[in-house]
Amino acid sequence: QQPVQSPQAVILREGEDAVINCSSSKALYSVHWYRQKHGEAPVFLMILLKGGEQKGHDKISASFNEKKQQSSLYLTASQLSYSGTYFCGTAGANNLFFGTGTRLTVIP
């Protein structure tokens, strides 16, 4: 029931853009995105609800296509602080399943 994320890892130079994809085989109520720094707990970035809405958080935005059961996270003009592992979470009525994560490294 884990959603599938791609790519598994990506390395960017400061200022470059990246896209992280998340897909599920099950119908989704909502999609969550979290970021985890090394040795720390995951931290919430945003949640997307049905309706194909897009949300933004600074220069990080995301979209949700409920028909395709997919979501994408867009990081533009990446900063060093964006480094970490990004997880998408797919929520049913009460559960919350996370993907395997995408390790993002931003280098100067």
Next chain:
Amino acid sequence: NAGVTQTPKFQVLKTGQSMTLQCAQDMNHNSMYWYRQDPGMGLRLIYYSASEGTTDKGEVPNGYNVSRLNKREFSLRLESAAPSQTSVYFCASKWFMNTEAFFGQGTRLTVV
């Protein structure tokens, strides 16, 4: 506000020993979750509780039991620890379906 508090932060067990990981939240959240995190495997859901008195299995429940003691507390018990249960365990909670989850700082468990 402490948020989600997990104890202990680190633990080493011998194979066959038992222990209980504690989790408490002070945000009046309804739903609580236990995950394990292993390299390359992401966060895998062990058990969750939608409300006080209810618990449900997640993806990897074998070898674990849980108790939702009250609205604040959700504990995870390993009855007979195995080396395959060496992992980092995270507890999380949230208010209801379409709200953000808050995570505890994790418990690093090693079974030797």
